[in-house]
Amino acid sequence: MAYRILEKEEIAPSVHRMVIDAPDVAKAAKAGQFIILRIDERGERVPLTIADFEKETGTVTVIFQEMGKTTKQLAKLSAGDALEDFVGPLGTPADVRKLGTVILVGGGVGVAPVYPQAKAYKEAGNKVLTIIGSRNKDLLILEDEMRKASSELYIATDDGSKGHHGFVTDIMKQILDSDEKVARVVIIGPPIMMKVGAGVASPYDVEILVSLNSIMVDGTGMCGGCRVTVDGKTKFTCVDGPEFDARQVNFVELMNRLAMYRGEEAKAVEKYEEECRCGLN
Amino acid sequence: MSEKTGDKKKSRTPMPEQPPAVRAGNFDEVALGYSKEDAIAEASRCLNCKDPNCVEGCPVNVDIPGFIKLICEEDFEGAIEKIKATNALPAICGRVCPQESQCEALCVLGKKGEPVAIGRLERFCADSEREKGVSAPDPDIPEPTGRKVAVVGSGPAGLTAAADLAKLGHKVTIFESLHKTGGVLSYGIPEFRLPKEIVKQEVEYIKQLGVEIKPNYIIGRIKTLDELCEEFDAVFLGTGAGLPRFMGIEGENLNGVYSANEFLTRVNLMKAYDPNYDTVVRYGKHVVVVGGGNVAMDSARSALRLGAEEVSVVYRRGEEEMPARREEIEHAKEEGVILRLLANPTRILGDDKFNVTGIECIKMELGEPDATGRRSPVPVEGSEFIIDAEAVIIAIGTSPNPIIFKGSEGLDQSRRGTVVAEEETGTTSKCGVYAGGDVVTGAATVISAMGAGKKAAKAIDEYLKEK
Ligand SMILES: Cc1cc2nc3c(=O)[nH]c(=O)nc-3n(C[C@H](O)[C@H](O)[C@H](O)COP(=O)(O)OP(=O)(O)OC[C@H]3O[C@@H](n4cnc5c(N)ncnc54)[C@H](O)[C@@H]3O)c2cc1C
Ligand code: FES
Numbered sequence: 033m034a035y036r037i038l039e040k041e042e043i044a045p046s047v048h049r050m051v052i053d054a055p056d057v058a059k060a061a062k063a064g065q066f067i068i069l070r071i072d073e074r075g076e077r078v079p080l081t082i083a084d085f086e087k088e089t090g091t092v093t094v095i096f097q098e099m100g101k102t103t104k105q106l107a108k109l110s111a112g113d114a115l116e117d118f119v120g121p122l123g124t125p126a127d128v129r130k131l132g133t134v135i136l137v138g139g140g141v142g143v144a145p146v147y148p149q150a151k152a153y154k155e156a157g158n159k160v161l162t163i164i165g166s167r168n169k170d171l172l173i174l175e176d177e178m179r180k181a182s183s184e185l186y187i188a189t190d191d192g193s194k195g196h197h198g199f200v201t202d203i204m205k206q207i208l209d210s211d212e213k214v215a216r217v218v219i220i221g222p223p224i225m226m227k228v229g230a231g232v233a234s235p236y237d238v239e240i241l242v243s244l245n246s247i248m249v250d251g252t253g254m255c256g257g258c259r260v261t262v263d264g265k266t267k268f269t270c271v272d273g274p275e276f277d278a279r280q281v282n283f284v285e286l287m288n289r290l291a292m293y294r295g296e297e298a299k300a301v302e303k304y305e306e307e308c309r310c311g312l313n
Numbered sequence: 314m315s316e317k318t319g320d321k322k323k324s325r326t327p328m329p330e331q332p333p334a335v336r337a338g339n340f341d342e343v344a345l346g347y348s349k350e351d352a353i354a355e356a357s358r359c360l361n362c363k364d365p366n367c368v369e370g371c372p373v374n375v376d377i378p379g380f381i382k383l384i385c386e387e388d389f390e391g392a393i394e395k396i397k398a399t400n401a402l403p404a405i406c407g408r409v410c411p412q413e414s415q416c417e418a419l420c421v422l423g424k425k426g427e428p429v430a431i432g433r434l435e436r437f438c439a440d441s442e443r444e445k446g447v448s449a450p451d452p453d454i455p456e457p458t459g460r461k462v463a464v465v466g467s468g469p470a471g472l473t474a475a476a477d478l479a480k481l482g483h484k485v486t487i488f489e490s491l492h493k494t495g496g497v498l499s500y501g502i503p504e505f506r507l508p509k510e511i512v513k514q515e516v517e518y519i520k521q522l523g524v525e526i527k528p529n530y531i532i533g534r535i536k537t538l539d540e541l542c543e544e545f546d547a548v549f550l551g552t553g554a555g556l557p558r559f560m561g562i563e564g565e566n567l568n569g570v571y572s573a574n575e576f577l578t579r580v581n582l583m584k585a586y587d588p589n590y591d592t593v594v595r596y597g598k599h600v601v602v603v604g605g606g607n608v609a610m611d612s613a614r615s616a617l618r619l620g621a622e623e624v625s626v627v628y629r630r631g632e633e634e635m636p637a638r639r640e641e642i643e644h645a646k647e648e649g650v651i652l653r654l655l656a657n658p659t660r661i662l663g664d665d666k667f668n669v670t671g672i673e674c675i676k677m678e679l680g681e682p683d684a685t686g687r688r689s690p691v692p693v694e695g696s697e698f699i700i701d702a703e704a705v706i707i708a709i710g711t712s713p714n715p716i717i718f719k720g721s722e723g724l725d726q727s728r729r730g731t732v733v734a735e736e737e738t739g740t741t742s743k744c745g746v747y748a749g750g751d752v753v754t755g756a757a758t759v760i761s762a763m764g765a766g767k768k769a770a771k772a773i774d775e776y777l778k779e780k
Binding site (some may be wrong): 121 | 491555
């Protein structure tokens with residue numbers, strides 16, 4: 033079984049977009065879900081949120097940043113290559129309904145999973161205020177797509193090279209402070225950004241959702257590796273989530289668990305880069 | 314040990330094994346299998362009873378005296394054929410069945426000495442067939458019936474049902490959520506007990522029968538059960554009991570605490586022990602496994618082989634009560650696994666970096682027998698003690714994964730989360746849907762899952778004839 037890569041493009045430094053031929057997944061996919069892929073027999077199973085899907089052509093788009101060994105190896109593949117495994121759609125779909133006004137916040141590569149949500153919320157008849165951000169303007173992704181998918185688009189960069197000079201959460205706060213009656217905020221990005229964002233939005237009378245990116249193996253509820261504490265109870269991100277009520281999520285535990293294999297990851301990257309230099313890969 | 318001494322009739326022929334000190338450092342198979350001479354010697358112990366009890370103890374009623382007699386006559390091909398008439402996976406069952414509580418428990422020889430080593434003989438027959446490379450003669454597949462059956466899950470229940478249905482001429486498609494087939498045989502039971510090559514060959518055989526296998530295909534996500542029912546004439550659910558249970562104690566989400574499912578999946582399915590694979594797994598110096606079944610033994614012995622210095626198993630009852638196969642407990646002890654019996658975890662301890670450092674347990678004693686006659690363990694107040702651990706593996710049981718119920722209706726579920734199905738046929742509350750194996754019984758055995766797959770295949774065939 034192999035899943036062909038149809039397109040591959042570096043959309044920002046070290047950030048890649050990949051379109052994969054996976055008709056079964058595309059047909060069933062909904063906003064908020066993810067997939068797990070494996071490059072080859074010896075590879076890890078890595079979860080990636082679905083960044084886009086087209087039922088007619090049977091394609092699924094993922095966007096990833098080079099971080100560990102697997103994403104670095106993935107970045108070296110090109111159109112025409114194939115992945116050994118590509119399973120999904122996984123996770124409970126986002127609960128998209130007509131709510132009125134919705135703020136969607138995406139940071140870094142976390143902008144990618146916001147895209148299908150923006151489309152879905154808009155289609156459901158909501159006013160979609162999207163805020164996207166990154167460290168600098170070169171790292172900003174999907175600006176045009178987001179503009180099309182949203183009612184209004186706001187941009188923030190840490191260094192001020194584009195849009196608001198500061199954090200996405202600053203803009204979110206401005207909107208929450210304004211007369212706009214916001215029903216829901218969805219925040220997706222690095223855990224620290226979600227934690228901070230949840231803290232900023234908490235005092236307001238608004239529903240706050242975050243989409244968690246726990247370490248996973250199977251993605252079907254079989255291993256429990258993805259467990260998180262929500263409202264004091266253990267939940268499995270892959271089946272109970274990935275979206276949870278941000279006010280209830282234990283972010284400290286999440287961040288600690290995400291750091292579990294950091295040492296091993298660093299070693300794996302080093303070894304891989306050494307092999308690449310020696311021309312083994 | 315009685316295996317080595319005593320008179321020939323009383324004790325069984327010893328199984329050649331890798332020495333404990335050697336095998337504790339590798340993932341190769343522990344038991345090496347009988348030689349021809351061993352097998353004939355062991356087979357000749359069988360009394361060939363007129364009314365054999367052993368057959369009744371076998372969940373699929375293999376003609377045990379029949380195949381053993383053929384071994385004595387050195388007709389090994391005849392012997393394997395006899396076994397395969399009712400058991401499609403003898404190489405697997407010979408290795409992992411709890412024979413001591415099934416066929417061998419009822420062997421007459423067991424009253425005065427040791428029962429005939431039926432499992433080892435079964436394994437011998439299957440292995441000698443495989444080593445000769447003569448795959449079973451291509452079964453005569455009847456004319457296609459034009460009926461389509463979906464099998465969900467590729468564990469022993471699903472594989473058996475698929476094989477039987479294909480042999481009856483039905484077009485079978487297996488849907489499996491993982492990237493590999495075999496269910497627990499692939500992700501749970503380790504290489505040193507069940508070489509994956511054997512599982513692979515069984516799967517190849519099933520493909521030869523014309524069964525199509527779709528890995529990476531989750532029913533309840535890609536398609537719902539309702540959609541399968543529309544597309545296929547019948548559905549068999551063999552989705553197992555793959556949802557891990559946790560204890561609900563403090564510190565259970567610390568880094569280094571694994572469910573046995575996760576630990577074993579990383580080690581077996583994803584080959585964390587092989588440096589050529591990218592899979593990581595944490596074990597450290599001290600590993601503590603909680604539980605007393607096969608899953609606990611497999612986890613402990615895997616941790617030892619990965620390189621942990623001290624591996625202990627914490628179990629709340631005594632050794633006699635451990636549900637694991639006797640042989641696995643013996644093997645584990647020989648290899649150096651420490652059993653800490655009559656102890657129960659109370660909390661897991663960690664450092665400021667969220668890493669496990671130890672586990673606190675409380676001593677237990679067996680109380681008065683309860684209504685079922687079983688003496689249940691009660692904690693001894695104030696007897697808490699701490700075991701150092703950099704990894705804790707929780708092997709206290711699993712329940713069926715509810716994902717199969719997602720987005721479909723009419724399939725009755727018990728309070729324990731199992732699918733309600735008739736024992737003799739696998740018939741469920743949903744028309745055309747049959748179920749068997751761990752998804753119905755809760756975590757049980759390979760052979761009972763196979764037996765259920767067989768019964769359901771027969772019932773599905775009858776249903777399709779009437780439909
Ligand atoms: C570590 C371990 C050791 C064991 N040792 C022994 C032993 O020594 N002897 C013994 O007799 N028994 C043993 N058992 C128990 C035995 O393995 C099981 O009873 C048996 O495998 C059950 O078979 P099954 O076909 O019902 O389910 P499983 O083997 O669990 O297979 C179910 C399959 O269905 C798939 N699946 C689940 N949901 C879906 C879905 N929605 N869509 C598609 N696919 C799905 C799963 O991925 C899995 O591959 C052990 C179990 C474990 C975990
Ligand atoms: S990833 Fe295994 S249970 Fe969630």
